Amino acid sequence: MxxxxxxxxxxxxxxxxxxxxxxxxxxxxxxxxxxxxxxxxxxxxxxxxxxxxxxxxxxxxxxxxxxxxxxxxxxxxxxxxxxxxxxxxxxxxxxxxxxxxxxxxxxxxxxxxxxxxxxxxxxxxxxxxxxxxxxxxxxxxxxxxxxxxxxxxxxxxxxxxxxxxxxxxxxxxxxxxxxxxxxxxxxxxxxxxxxxxxxxxxxxxxxxxxxxLAPRKPLPVAPKGDVVKFPTTNLHQVFTHKGREDQNLSYIAFPTTDFFTSTQTARGLELLSEVMTLRLIEEIREKQGASYGSSASSIASNAFKGFGYIGASATVKPDQDEVFYTSVMAIVDDLKTKGVTEDELLRARKPVLDKYEVTLKTNGFWSGVLSGSSTDPRKLEAIRTRKAELEKVTAADLKKLAQTYLVKEKALRL
The missing domain is CATH 3.30.830.10 (Metalloenzyme, LuxS/M16 peptidase-like)
Structure with missing residues (x-):
């Protein structure tokens, strides 16, 4: 090749x-x-x-x-x-x-x-x-x-x-x-x-x-072994740590989809999470001063069909958890109604593309992406199309993805 x-x-x-x-x-x-x-x-x-x-x-x-x-x-x-x-x-x-x-x-x-x-x-x-x-x-x-x-x-x-x-x-x-x-x-x-x-x-x-080695046959997929699902009940859970009392991690996740059903959709969700990170930093850290670190990321499974999510997290004081939740939902509502500006899209996409150009020149990147490619050629095609698919994403695409996947009623809150 x-x-x-x-x-x-x-x-x-x-x-x-x-x-x-x-x-x-x-x-x-x-x-x-x-x-x-x-x-x-x-x-x-x-x-x-x-x-x-x-x-x-x-x-x-x-x-x-x-x-x-x-x-x-x-x-x-x-x-x-x-x-x-x-x-x-x-x-x-x-x-x-x-x-x-x-x-x-x-x-x-x-x-x-x-x-x-x-x-x-x-x-x-x-x-x-x-x-x-x-x-x-x-x-x-x-x-x-x-x-x-x-x-x-x-x-x-x-x-x-x-x-x-x-x-x-x-x-x-x-x-x-x-x-x-x-x-x-x-x-x-x-x-x-x-x-x-x-x-x-x-x-x-x-x-x-x-x-x-002697020839080997594929291991059978276990009953429901190829199924992973995002939760639909018990969507607000609280866990307790034993560290400092003023420490808290707040997290919200929205169910999305897997990677290979549509790699173009997966690229769009990646950029949508980058836009969310930009807004979280501006709103929670810079305006409110309530967080030491806040970000969002998109996870799309390569193996479990239909499974993926966008998660947003922030390190805030325990009494600021509700502020974080309200802020994320306000960001989500704005993305769904007003959408993303061209400037935001540029600021979200450029670092992703820049980082990709750097990682393309590392052995570690290729070692990771090539593993499994001999039996799943989609992995090679995803390498070939990544840059073009990222560049193809428009502000209108991100608004539509937000409307489709950032559904408040389906969000998991930890």
Whole structure:
């Protein structure tokens, strides 16, 4: 794909590979191993140890014949990485390395794909830190929000957010092992290389590692595993933190839609949230002096059809929560009736485009957007069209989007 500087290869065993050679950063190579499935293979309400598995990772449990400390000693002086993440439609193992240590990086990723040991003592050591971790989670509005909001925004779906301390401590190493091994050892694999690498070198590394895997079949989507919904009841909730009494986070979210149903709509909602941020800063921080920080953002799911939201938040004094809510609703009403000025649209769009031009020249951006693109070409098309779609959005479009999605009666208030 010459226009994007990408080569895609499919092996006989079904393995897919994305390769993008770049000169953005000297001697940096990012490698992501993607295992298709992710949260969609888990049924809501199944109490799967998603957060516990993400927290444990895979490195500390070691490999079949090597404990974590032995791996560190063996690879001392080598540059490699190993992060584990579970997303909406995939899990990933990823690392960053150099030309000299690429072979080591690939061997590490292959080893932890096929031979992760999940030693029980590593998980027990992690549990020892859990009480202190959960105490810290209660210490500020932002940390309590990070615990509660992801699940509340998704109608209580237990695949999101953080479980209770008791739930974490009751989770066994065997449960984490079974959950993670299903993803790593059974899911179809895709590998993405970005950075100081040639197509030939990337394929040479794959030939010696992941190309030797047996073919894998896609994991089935769990019952309702591909469904996430914004709440329609209990739309005003209050959570309490144990930090300073003068600290408060106020948050309002409006349901929107997913990313791929209409990428043009998604770009418009992105800019609408930028306009809301401009108005929040002007109204709440500059005029009222009531907030240390206020912003809005648009979230559009790539995997869960129909799910997305625009959220607005501010750090205000507890007695200013109602002022924040009233201010947001006044902004929303004005956007729906009077609309957006051309100047506002320009001020919202320019930073987004400027930032995009900068991120296009980073390995991290390409590593993120290319993962999954070999099986979902919409991801590549979204890269191609992003700038044009952002430039196409008009002030009239934003007014219409506000009228369609910023519905007071559907808003979630935290």
């Amino acid at each position: 010459a226009d994007l500087g990408i080569t895609q290869v499919t092996y006989a065993n079904g393995l897919k590979v994305n390769i993008k050679p770049t000169t953005f950063k000297d001697n940096e190579i990012l490698v992501t191993v993607r295992f298709a499935g992710g949260l969609q293979t888990i049924a809501p309400g199944s109490s799967a140890p998603i957060f516990e598995a993400s927290s444990a990772g895979v490195f500390e449990g070691g490999l079949g014949k090597l404990e974590a400390e032995e791996i560190k000693e063996t690879l001392a002086g080598k540059i490699y990485g190993l992060s584990y993440n579970i997303g909406e439609d995939s899990a990933t193992l990823a690392g960053g390395t150099t030309k000299d240590d690429l072979t080591t990086q690939m061997q590490v990723l292959m080893a932890f794909t096929t031979d992760t040991a999940f030693r029980a003592d590593a998980f027990e050591r992690l549990k020892a830190f859990v009480p202190n971790y959960y105490t810290q989670l209660q210490s500020s509005p932002n940390s309590v929000f990070s615990v509660k909001a992801p699940r509340v925004i998704r109608s209580g779906d237990d695949r999101f957010g953080i479980p209770t301390q008791d739930e974490f401590l009751k989770t066994t190493n065997d449960e984490v092992k079974a959950f993670t091994q299903t993803l790593l050892m059974k899911s179809p694999v895709e590998i993405t290389f970005v950075g100081s690498i040639t197509v030939e070198e990337a394929l040479k590394q794959v030939d010696a590692t992941f190309a030797t």
